[in-house]
Amino acid sequence: MREITPRTIMEMKGKEKISMITAYDYPSALIADRAGMDIIFIGDSLGMVVYGEPSTLAVSMDQMVLHTRAVAKAVKRALVLADMPFGSYEVDVEEGIRNAIRLIQAGADAVKIEGGYDHKKLVKRLVRMGIPVIGHTGLTPQRYLRLGGYRLMGETEEEIEEILRDAKALEKAGAFAVVLEFTLADVAKLVTEEVSIPTIGIGAGPYVDGQVLVWHDLLGIYENVPPFVKKYADIGGMIRLALENYREEVKNGSFPAKEHYWEFLDKEEFKRKARKVLERLS
Ligand SMILES: Nc1nc(=O)c2c([nH]1)NC[C@@H]1CN(c3ccc(C(=O)N[C@@H](CCC(=O)O)C(=O)O)cc3)CN21
Numbered sequence: 257m258r259e260i261t262p263r264t265i266m267e268m269k270g271k272e273k274i275s276m277i278t279a280y281d282y283p284s285a286l287i288a289d290r291a292g293m294d295i296i297f298i299g300d301s302l303g304m305v306v307y308g309e310p311s312t313l314a315v316s317m318d319q320m321v322l323h324t325r326a327v328a329k330a331v332k333r334a335l336v337l338a339d340m341p342f343g344s345y346e347v348d349v350e351e352g353i354r355n356a357i358r359l360i361q362a363g364a365d366a367v368k369i370e371g372g373y374d375h376k377k378l379v380k381r382l383v384r385m386g387i388p389v390i391g392h393t394g395l396t397p398q399r400y401l402r403l404g405g406y407r408l409m410g411e412t413e414e415e416i417e418e419i420l421r422d423a424k425a426l427e428k429a430g431a432f433a434v435v436l437e438f439t440l441a442d443v444a445k446l447v448t449e450e451v452s453i454p455t456i457g458i459g460a461g462p463y464v465d466g467q468v469l470v471w472h473d474l475l476g477i478y479e480n481v482p483p484f485v486k487k488y489a490d491i492g493g494m495i496r497l498a499l500e501n502y503r504e505e506v507k508n509g510s511f512p513a514k515e516h517y518w519e520f521l522d523k524e525e526f527k528r529k530a531r532k533v534l535e536r537l538s
């Protein structure tokens with residue numbers, strides 16, 4: 257059992273902001289856990305930032321299971337959350353349950369689904385059988401094709417109503433938090449005030465109970481970052497410099513240096529041995 261549980265997260269509402277970051281592999285998750293993140297999240301954004309897809313739609317359950325296992329091995333303290341990918345819970349509730357179980361068995365402490373109102377039944381069933389759930393409304397990237405791209409949500413009355421309805425449905429069905437993605441800050445504030453569960457924003461402004469960002473975006477290792485991202489480091493630039501340095505030292509012969517290899521101290525000893533081997537092989 258890890259230190260941070262769904263109860264810990266729920267009790268943070270109105271007291272302490274929730275910090276959440278994506279991670280997709282073992283070494284990244286180790287760093288995120290040591291940095292004290294509250295939630296470490298295997299997002300289906302991995303399709304874009306790890307596999308180079310143009311959207312999250314092609315991500316499979318098999319991919320989510322493998323990456324969840326790698327992250328779960330590293331995390332001791334944070335809550336490990338895994339995204340349900342597109343197609344893994346839409347067909348029917350039973351299939352959603354089977355797929356959620358796979359993510360839990362891979363080491364996740366909770367699962368996240370996009371939408372709320374449309375998945376009340378699934379959320380209720382999962383929670384009843386002991387699988388904690390986070391919902392996700394506002395911009396839901398799995399609707400990429402219908403939306404015609406990724407855009408800011410919550411300008412029209414219809415969109416505000418849909419977002420609030422999702423959040424309330426999630427609260428009622430027993431979800432322990434809700435992600436609000438790329439919504440106007442006023443809408444996120446309204447939702448945060450109207451529901452008792454924590455809201456975790458991404459591109460949704462400051463009036464929420466926590467923030468989530470994608471690993472590659474905030475570290476500067478992904479080129480097409482959304483407009484709401486703050487780049488906390490230029491790791492991409494650092495990697496490039498290191499590789500250019502390595503390449504240069506290979507080309508000019510300064511790598512490997514003395515401390516990077518081993519040789520016979522007694523050259524006569526080596527000559528005798530080599531002569532014998534060469535004789536045997538001739
Ligand atoms: N690397 C990454 N970071 C994310 O935060 C993220 C993903 N991937 N993939 C899944 C969703 C998609 N997200 C996104 C992606 C792009 C924009 C964006 O660039 N919006 C532009 C318009 C783009 C367009 O019209 O095509 C904008 O200015 O609003 C917003 C949210 C957030 N999520």
Ligand SMILES: CC(C)C(=O)C(=O)O
Nearest residue numbers: 278299300301435458
């Ligand atoms: C953008 C976040 C919330 C997400 O769902 C993901 O990274 O997949």
Ligand SMILES: [Mg+2]
Nearest residue numbers: 299300301339
């Ligand atoms: Mg996602």
